[in-house]
Amino acid sequence: MSRTPSLRPLYNYPGWVIQEIKLNTEVVMVRLRRDLRLKICCPHCLRVAGENRLVIQSAKDLPLGPVNLVQIIYEAIQGYCLGANGN
Numbered sequence: 785m786s787r788t789p790s791l792r793p794l795y796n797y798p799g800w801v802i803q804e805i806k807l808n809t810e811v812v813m814v815r816l817r818r819d820l821r822l823k824i825c826c827p828h829c830l831r832v833a834g835e836n837r838l839v840i841q842s843a844k845d846l847p848l849g850p851v852n853l854v855q856i857i858y859e860a861i862q863g864y865c866l867g868a869n870g871n
């Protein structure tokens with residue numbers, strides 16, 4: 785019995801979860817969301833940060849076989865520092 789291999793290992797980004805992968809002969813679309821088990825952290829003081837806003841963005845990835853357009857769609861999250869000074 786053969787199994788169709790999954791594309792999921794190709795798009796394994798730490799901190800992100802693959803919501804869906806759609807593909808046809810011209811486009812591969814990978815939709816990601818933040819891994820909700822992980823907290824958002826301030827990049828300056830590394831404290832847990834709050835979520836200010838979320839915007840859906842996309843980026844192109846390397847071609848996959850004969851498919852030239854590989855689009856990664858992801859949630860871009862703007863956080864705010866919960867630290868006393870914000871630093």
Ligand SMILES: [Zn+2]
Binds near residue numbers: 827828829866
């Ligand atoms: Zn901070």
